[in-house]
Amino acid sequence: MRFTTEQRLDDGVLEREFTLGGIPGILWTPxxxxxxxxxxxxxxxxxxxHKMYPRLVVRARHAAADGFAAATIExxxxxxxxxxxxxxQARADLRRAIDAGERVSDEIIDALVLPLVDKAVPxxxxxxxxxLSLPEISGPVGYSGGVISIGIRLAVVEPRIVAAGxxxxxxxxxxxxxxxxxxxIPLHVLLQWDDEGNDRQAALNLFDAFGSVEKTLHANMGGHTGVPHFAGEDAARFFARHLR
Amino acid sequence: MRFTTEQRLDDGVLEREFTLGGIPGILWTPxxxxxxxxxxxxxxxxxxxHKMYPRLVVRARHAAADGFAAATIExxxxxxxxxxxxxxQARADLRRAIDAGERVSDEIIDALVLPLVDKAVPxxxxxxxxxLSLPEISGPVGYSGGVISIGIRLAVVEPRIVAAGxxxxxxxxxxxxxxxxxxxIPLHVLLQWDDEGNDRQAALNLFDAFGSVEKTLHANMGGHTGVPHFAGEDAARFFARHLR
Known part of the structure; x- marks a missing residue:
């Protein structure tokens, strides 16, 4: 792991870009x-x-304010x-199906997501x-957001992750x-009730399937990017309960 | 309204029983x-x-700790x-249907709930x-819990209620x-995912039906009386956001 840039954000957060085996990443520490x-x-x-940076840095600042480091990789x-x-190719097939108003087939979803999970999880x-080998980070680790299938696989195979949102x-x-x-592990699941790009019933079925004894679903109104501010605060309290 | 008893609870809450037109009630004020x-x-x-008192007084103490009065009537x-x-008669019909393992009919539900709503809401x-005529209470008013159909009717007809859980x-x-x-009005809906006495799909359909722009569903594991402690705290924050 090699740090390539370092800057201090105005609220006492140290932001460092790094590269690890050719994969770029960002680490934020309080x-x-x-x-x-x-x-x-x-x-x-x-x-x-780069495109996701504005949303990631907001989440990282909140994590730092709660006393947690945050990191992400490409x-x-x-x-x-x-x-x-x-x-x-799978993305092109997905776009074509959506543009044609067709139901997105299981084959397209498998081709889109499963290789990503297989590669991203290791x-x-x-x-x-x-x-976790850095002196400023001790664990435990929480996983938050992103491609839910990556999070599911990580929650199953990675014992250092003790809670997931x-x-x-x-x-x-x-x-x-x-x-x-x-x-x-304890789960905190956010569902945007009117998310046009999401199958609500499939999301409820997935929530039902999780084996966790502690799992909470927070459903709010609005579309994919319309998560209300208080829902973010609830998620932060979930991590505070399980990581401290 | 006539106060019939008065006692100071150990955490600075004044509890007063009252009677209003022959209906008993309890008021808690900080x-x-x-x-x-x-x-x-x-x-x-x-x-x-009397039977509900232990659970009601816990909710009232939390309300008082947040700076709110709480009240309930029989x-x-x-x-x-x-x-x-x-x-x-409707309760006896309900028990008979449940004991016989039958689906509870719409007629039984109507007979059980609608007269109660019609009488309890006024x-x-x-x-x-x-x-609200007492000098120590100013409003606004939140409605919390209980028979959900009473809460729905109150939320529709009573403009002094500005938020409901x-x-x-x-x-x-x-x-x-x-x-x-x-x-x-803004709604905060708790759903116990494995509540044996509750039709989960009906609960999700009801959540979907609410016309509120701000509505949040918090689903947790466990049965009817197994609401986790943190779910109560989330509900308290909902009222704090809307009543302060």
């Missing part, structure tokens, strides 16, 4: 911390870190990373190895429902 | 308040105030009020008239779905 802090791994949709095939023909685990707003392959049953 | 306070009207199931046909033959409004856990007559569409 400068006021006197002891090693827990970490929240910030997921995001596969639109590239997804395979996104941003400045090499393009990935198979996933680009990369996230390698990032955790590097991040999911955003029910992306296509979920059928096999992920089985993996969801194996999740046992 | 003694530390230096100005008139908002009010939360506490709903409860038709099991009688439901028609419950507790020390005169028995009500029609509703007792009584709650009369209680609001009396409570509902518990999706009781039978809802079909006509109440139409009334739900007329509700426009």
């Amino acid at each position: 400068e006021s911390a006197s002891a090693p802090v827990p970490l929240i791994l910030l997921g995001h949709p596969p639109l590239g870190l 997804l395979p095939g996104s941003g400045d990373r090499p393009r990935w023909a198979a996933v680009e 990369e996230s685990q390698a990032a955790l190895d590097a991040l 999911f955003f029910a707003g992306s296509f979920v392959p059928r096999t992920m429902f089985e993996e969801a049953r194996q999740v046992t | 003694e530390s308040a230096s100005a008139p306070v908002p009010l939360i009207l506490l709903g409860h199931p038709p099991l009688g105030l 439901l028609p046909g419950s507790g020390d009020r005169p028995r009500w033959a029609a509703v007792e 009584e709650s409004q009369a209680a609001l008239d009396a409570l 509902f518990f999706a856990g009781s039978f809802v007559p079909r006509t109440m779905f139409e009334e739900a569409r007329q509700v426009t």
Whole structure:
């Protein structure tokens, strides 16, 4: 892990870009911390870190205000990373189906999401190895948002992640429902009730499938990007309960 | 309105029993308040105030800690009020259907709930008239919990109620779905995902029907009485946002 840039944000947050095995990432740490802090791994949709930066930095500042580090890495095939023909083909198939007003087939969803999960999850685990070896970060780790299938797989295979906040707003392959049953860590699931890009019933079925004893669904009005401010505060309190 | 008892609870809450037109009620006010306070009207199931007291006083203490008064009145046909033959018949029909493992018919639900709504709502409004005339209470008013159909009707007809927290856990007559569409105040709806006495899909349909621009559903694991502590705190923050 090699840090490439470093800047102090105005609210006492240290922001450092890094690269790890060719994968770009960003780490935010609260400068006021006197002891090693827990970490929240910030997921995001596969639109590239640069494009997602404004939303990521808001989440990172909130994490830092609660005394947590936050980090994120670029997804395979996104941003400045090499393009990935198979996933680009699946995205083109998805767009074509949506433009034609067709139901998005299970085959398209599988081709779009499963390779991403298979590749992104070990990369996230390698990032955790590097991040948790830093003296300023101790764990435990929370996973927040992004592609929900990546979060589900991580919650199943990665014991350092002790709590996860999911955003029910992306296509979920059928096999992920089985993996969801194996999740046992506390979950906080956000659902935008009128999200035009989301199948509400599928999101409710997925929530039902999670094996966790503590799981909470927070549904709010509005579309994909209309999550109300107080819903973000509720999610922050969820992580504060489980990471401190 | 005539106060019949008065006692100071150990955490600075003044508890007074009252009677209003023959209906018993309880009022809790924070003694530390230096100005008139908002009010939360506490709903409860038709099991009688004495039986419900332990749970009501917990909710009232939390309201007082947030700077709010809380009040509740006995439901028609419950507790020390005169028995009500029609509703007792409907309850007997309900028990018989449940014991026989039958689906509870719409007719039984209508007979059980609609007369209660028709009678309890004007009584709650009369209680609001009396409570809001006290110098220590200023409004606005929040409605919390209890028979959800009473809360829906109150939210439609009573403009002094500016926010409502509902518990999706009781039978809802079909006509109440139409009334739900007329509700426009901010809503906070609790759903116990595995509530054995509750039809989850009906609860989700009812949430969908509410006309409010701000409505939030918080679903948690566990049965009817298993609402986690943090869910109560989320509901308290909802009232703090809207009543202060």
